[in-house]
Amino acid sequence: MVIDAKELYQKIEEYMNQEVIIEGWIRNHRRQKEFGFIDFSDGTCFDHIQIVYDNQLENFEMIQKYHVGSAIRVKGKVVKSPKENQTFELQAIEVILLGDCPEDYPIQPKKHSREFLREQAYLRPRTNLFQAVFRVRSIAAYAIHKYFQDRGYVYFHAPILTASDCEGAGEMFHVTCFDLEKVPMCEGVVDYNKDMFQTEASLTVSGQLEAETFALAYKKTYTFGPTFRAENSNTKVHANEFWMIEPEIAFCDLEGDMEIMEEMLKYVVDYVLKNCPSEMKFLDQFVEKGLIEKLEKLVKSTFTRITHKETIDILKKADIKWEFEPEYGEDIAKEHEKYITEYFNGPVFITNWPKDIKAFYMKLNEDNETVAAVDLEVPGAGEIMGGSQREENLEKLVSRMDELGMDQKELDWYINLRKFGGCVHSGFGMGFERLLIYLTGVENIRDVIPYPRTPGNCEF
């Protein structure tokens, strides 16, 4: 029976001195005259297995020719390793080639630049770095599901195709069945009646508004799915396609919202630390020194809660020459985020933002100037989540939409949620890749998405 490397590591005491069969790939191969060492990985765990073979094997000379990258089957005996930092190794009884790999294989056991590996995106999960990053991605995704499911949240699949463009006007991708060479026109405008949905359709930028309909039926709901921005930004943190988590909770105010944000983030970070120990150790060692300490500190910390006004007060008093002068009524810059988390030496919730820089659906505070919104600033990452209490008051919501010149007809269903048994409710959004950048220490969003889509890049 073939077993996974993961199982071998997990039950090593059981398997010690036993014969096992494993199947996987050669990551490195050191040949010596009378024996050889194969650095083996089957991808089921981060740690590799060292295979030792010697010239007692019938096909010794053939084995010596096996190239890096080849798929092999190995029958061997699990033995204690003479090396200190290695629990065991495999003494080969039989090594069979399952799939060859030519010598021009791009992933050789040496340091490759991340830029080079982006061009080889389909092969990069075979490197240590990306093997770690994409397993962390998988485990973190599961931790998010587990957190919400264990607490009775209903997982809501928000629609990807949407006819509404209320949130991201101008930054949405159009979706059509038309042959773009001959778009049907009618009286000078595109004849969307002839398209699949008989209306203009786009890719969603957020599932929040629809998620609110589920919160008002299930009390607790969350989305976890892809969202899209047609932004032509070539930065390290922007992608055109990314995954978002958007929880929404009825009978929950801003305070309750922050409690959930804090608890969830700590849960996910802790889960990844516990379930990806080898991956995190590697990332700590080779990507961001102090990564594990940073994350462990977050899990133990208490998150500060201050208002936007208090934040500006602190920033104005700071003895610092700002690039952007902090101002009441305005957004805060990266340098301010950094200062404020350092000032409190931990994560900071900034609440009650000026209404004019926040979205229409956020609850207006009694001062008529600020909204019950919150951004979570985290040391070393800046803003990692944002949320708000939603405006549950029908008149106030409609009047805000009027002020902003928004079409009420298109969102009548959303407005109706305030009419049909509306209640205080809140939610937040977390960009999954932003979390992954924080968790892995990898700086570029292109390196935490298997096949990133950015301006000019839609490969694989």
Next chain:
Amino acid sequence: MVIDAKELYQKIEEYMNQEVIIEGWIRNHRRQKEFGFIDFSDGTCFDHIQIVYDNQLENFEMIQKYHVGSAIRVKGKVVKSPKENQTFELQAIEVILLGDCPEDYPIQPKKHSREFLREQAYLRPRTNLFQAVFRVRSIAAYAIHKYFQDRGYVYFHAPILTASDCEGAGEMFHVTCFDLEKVPMCEGVVDYNKDMFQTEASLTVSGQLEAETFALAYKKTYTFGPTFRAENSNTKVHANEFWMIEPEIAFCDLEGDMEIMEEMLKYVVDYVLKNCPSEMKFLDQFVEKGLIEKLEKLVKSTFTRITHKETIDILKKADIKWEFEPEYGEDIAKEHEKYITEYFNGPVFITNWPKDIKAFYMKLNEDNETVAAVDLEVPGAGEIMGGSQREENLEKLVSRMDELGMDQKELDWYINLRKFGGCVHSGFGMGFERLLIYLTGVENIRDVIPYPRTPGNCEF
């Protein structure tokens, strides 16, 4: 402290004769002269709570006016219910209106047609039927994640935007940033150089090919994400947007693939039965009589494995006047699927299909006529999953692509997987909504998707 209805049900012995506070919605309201009954739900569990209030309450007359659909907060004492089929009820100490609901609220406590409810899609999770269906959707999604994660599979987010159209030519949605009124042209063709990705882009129809790149790095991987078909089909089982699960496993042949398909399906069905008992009881009673028995039988059954040829043999021998005559070398029809699952009185894996009706990437069998593909036919649902061993032989894959006139350059990375340490590998795909139709007994795909997208329909 406000508690969830779910918690009350789970720890009823602890809460009996205690005071609790709950927040939720009035689903029904029966008024009598000196007291009243409120049918209450907060959406955290399927079962409602009966609230009894009487004229000892200060605001008795006001409470009597509360409409169906309103949000309320209730403080009350948990007491044994005099009704036989009800464990407990709540004797109200205080009932407060949180959010009113007018009398023209569309979701009144009476029978609504599913067609009507589709038009009110944003309110339908508040009905018993959809409350049940969308919780089953959430729990089944989680069961799928749990199955794969517990077994060490890496969750792979396949790209949604793709420049490749090899699988679903002609049935893909175009994605563009162009203003459709003035698509830029260059020498008579669309100038995609000016679009976001500098190439023609579409919505994915499958993440399988990309998932194979992860299987050859992690051994075991699965996708779970939205996929799209630009088909203009108005049937009960087609939607333009739906979610797919696509596992992919290295060092696994068709037999191993079938073992995983069988084990996974049984796991998910069993998980839903165990974790949604009230929902399933309701669906059994009001949607599909015998639903639970059908599902329990599946979990206990052994899946038959026969070839496509053997299937045609059986069909040809059957004493039945077919609408479509079964033929070797051809696909089988709905009526054949039905017959074959009845013939074996259980689920049937049909293997080794004629290559010409299957996809290019499926492994050619030694007969040069059939491929190592499999469809799983399930009693009462027909085909619920399909999979195959993938062609791992470079020459055979390329030659098949040539036969079909496919562009090799576009898929060079996919072909290279056979060159760089390729190995036997297999996978399968399951349409999530098809599974949900089977699990819930609801017949129309529009009723298992929160906001379905079908031709002419892109609302909410």
